[in-house]
Amino acid sequence: MTLSWTTLLPVLIILSSLIPGLLIFATPEAAARRRIILNMTGVTVKLLLVALMLAGVSRGFEFRFAIAFLPGAELVLRGDALALQFIALSSVLWLMTTIYAIGYLENSPLRSRFFGYFSLCVSATVGVALAGNMITFLLFYELLTLATFPLVVHRGTPEALRAGRVYLAYTLGGGTVLLMGIALLHSIAGTPDFVPGGYLTSLADEHALSLRIAFGLMIVGLGVKAALVPLHGWLPQAMVAPAPVSALLHAVAVVKAGAFGIIRVVYDVYGIEATTLLSLTRPLAWLAAVTIIFASVRALQQQDIKRRLAYSTVSQVSYITLGVSLVGPIAAVGAIVHLVHQGLMKITLFFCAGNFAETLGIHKIQEMDGLGRRMPWSMAAFTVGALGMIGVPPIAGFISKWYLATGALEVNQDWVLLVLAGSSLLNAAYFLPLLYRGWFRAPPAGGWHENNFAGQRLETHWMLLLPPLVTALLSILVGVFAGSIFSPLGWSQFIVNREFGL
Amino acid sequence: MNAIELYLTLGIAVFLLSLHGLMTLYDPIRRLIAVNLMGAGTFLVMVSLARRSEVPDPVLHALVVTGLVVAISATAFALRLIIAGSKNDKTDSGGGNRKP
Amino acid sequence: MNFALLSLAIPLFCGLLLLLSGRALRTRTTGFIVIVSTVASLVAAWFALQEAAAAGADIMLNLGGWETGLAIRLRLSSLSALLLVFTALMHLLIGLYAGLSRDGIKRDYWALSCFLHGSLAALWLSADLFNLYITLELLGLTAVAMVALAGPKAYKPAANYLILSLAASLFYLLGVALLYGRYGELDVLLLAPRTQADVITRLALLLMTTGLMLKAALWPLHLWLPPAHASAPTAVSALLSGLVVKGPLFILWVLWSEVAPPTLAQQIGPVLAIAGMIALTAGGLSAMRSPHIKTLVAYSTVAQLGYALMALGLLLTWQLPQMHIALWLFVIAHGLAKASLFLAAGEMQSSLGTKRVDGLRGATQTVPVAMFAFAVAGGSLIGLPPSGGFLAKWVLLEPILSEPGNWPWAMGVLLGTLVSAAYIFRIVAISFDRAQINPLDINPDRVGHWLALLPALMVWGMALSGEWLIRLLAGGPV
Incomplete structure (x- = not known):
């Protein structure tokens, strides 16, 4: 193996958050400045490296790093276009979430532990993205579970511990099932690198039953993190975690790792041809459709802001699965672009929910009356996120839904339009009341529960305010400039052209 | 049934009988004696197996001798442990941990 | 040589x-x-x-x-x-x-x-079967003496351990005597081609297997292990669980894969494999319920030996010699991980002044390094990639999954993974409790905590040499 920059770059991208993470563990609690410097250096280096890889991949460079692990299954890190979509998202959102978390956790205990695991969590996420075969994917997928658990139970209260146990029971169970699926697949076809178009087409006839079972096992394993109904139970519970953790779990790390895995399995392991041949797409599409509608209905029933957002995540992430299972190029673009779009919008919503809770002690939807007058900026960002989720142009969510809808028509799956329309109506039904209360109701006569930062120039701490504004702006920009090649949409086109051999 | 077969059966019977003792008795000294009897049964089997040929088989005798040495030293060690343990039980019946 | x-x-x-x-x-x-x-x-x-x-x-x-x-x-x-x-x-x-x-x-x-x-x-x-008996006795006597090092409180479990160990050796010895009487050979390689599936051979093998399973604390003959291992001094518990029980396992493997005639081996294989699956579940459940830290770790040994037993049983059932790779990878990974677990458990006990699992509330704050060692080593027991435990599990799964007829055995691996995750994370979750932290009893010993972490890091490092280990155990030139 020759060591060149194309070999090392994937490793460096992981190390750029792993090493700061390990150093942060060793940082004394009081050395806040050192911790911030470590965090920020890590983020900056990672962003630069990702930009480098982005430039490289768009010029056709191959980034691949491999070491021996099991017979017939190396550990492979590979930067391809699809991986970059996910890495770029997680790096940018890591930056935002780090800033937010520094502000959010100011003066709270155990910050070294928190930021240490936070960095490990990002390293694992990036590893999931860069994984070049199923074994490597499994490795980082499990590490992600381990790195997020301490974040979920960070508060250490009985509720947090209960949520943590539920989280572990789901994710470790899912991981074991995934392992079974991968091992079964390995016994049939070995574990080669991911390839556009998959590597199972020639085996589909001979091993139909085994391949179907392996697919089922892997989808169950991945579906736990992607929160496919009925495997979503952990997600609303995990809301007890601190706001930056929820933001990261929902928008980037955990649910996206599951969804990303489903994309990989369908496109790069089975391939569209084999998936269709084994008639696996239809059940997957139904599963996604049921999840979308069911979770939206559940969201409508929630009175707690974060729990409503949690069910909304369950529903929105399944758009990705839905788009993947339609196996048409346009729907595929919609799915892959939604990976980024949902991340931007959902993280905005979570940041804002965290701001409401931190500044005014607001947790319930009824308490949001008149919020727009006290916190106009946060409320504006929240509005952008919510409208985007509903699918109002030109915000990012509209682009996703548009591509999913036209993609469904292209492959003659008209029923999907009904699902999308129903879900958009439900989105509107559970988001618009919040916006209405925030902007058009009068503030409560008795004042707020808490009133931090009152009378100051900004409505809340600047580190809490900046991230949602940036991500809200980004959600609009990626929608407005969707036509450019370096927008998420343009890049998704690039990926899909390779996958479908267009 | 010739003499060798008789001894073999006897050996096995002793082994099984003392095994029963080991499993049902509680007192450590009695259990130790049971184990020793199991040993006696085993050695009886070995010695009678050695007698099957005209010239007694030296290998089996060597094994029995080694086995006896092991058994004696182990018994001594076990007795020492049991006695020390029972003394400890008498003197230190209320002691406990600092914390639960 | x-x-x-x-x-x-x-x-x-x-x-x-x-x-x-x-x-x-x-x-x-x-x-x-x-x-x-x-x-x-x-x-x-x-x-x-x-x-x-x-x-x-x-x-x-x-x-x-x-x-x-x-x-x-x-x-x-x-x-x-x-x-x-x-x-x-x-x-x-x-x-x-x-x-x-x-x-x-x-x-x-x-x-x-x-x-x-x-x-x-x-x-x-x-x-040589008799040499093996001598080493087995030496091992047993030394191990008992080491348990007794913990002082008067350990004398009782040590004496019980000794008596059972002696009885087990006699079972083995009687079996050896019968085999010698039947074939006139003690050497494994000379005996191997001559054995036949007759009554005396069956009886001898049965006796030896019983003795060895008792010595190796294989289910259902495991009841002596938790008190003995839990009452020993910390370093000794680590040696006992990590190494000593593997000795009789080795003999059991030699006995069945080399000495016993294949027809008999195929008959006993499923029995051993099922005993292994039960060990995994029953040992794991006992670990989950155990109120004391060290007893939990000791029961986890009972459970983990179930993996080894399962690998041995399937090796015999299918007459697949390469399954011994899984068996020995389990042994090595378990040894290293268990050393870490016992050392970490012992350090936490002495730092926090408690033997109980409840006493670990807030341990991530009070004894972070030892707790981390416990979690990392536990990860290998669960079999999370890329630890040594994962390596072993992977090698075990391959032949199970390659034939649809063998798939039911995968349930054993699935159960084992879930149960071990349950008892390891029972401890880990408690240690994150911030509501009622159990304060330090004495100032923790930093060196001890880091040394407890060392074997755990090594078992995860096994991943780097995974392919090499597998090829080495496969027997061909490396």
């Missing part, structure tokens, strides 16, 4: 030397001597491994120049060489802990650990 003999002789010689020196040396000096000799033994074992790997076949040696059949015959295969390295490494890691951690250990530990090391090395190298 000379290197292997050296690796065996160094600890025995060192142990004798310490015994003769009596009280002349200070405890620290004793520890130092033992650690140096363990390093020497490790280096010798490493060269022996190179030799065995290069040879690609078993190397035989008749001690004292006697002819085959009378002589004590030793056999060096790549497996036994690997086990030599593993034994020396475990002794080194645990010896470092015993020597450098603040609690220290009684002087007698050092001589005993030398004998333990020597008798295990002799066991891996023996190719």
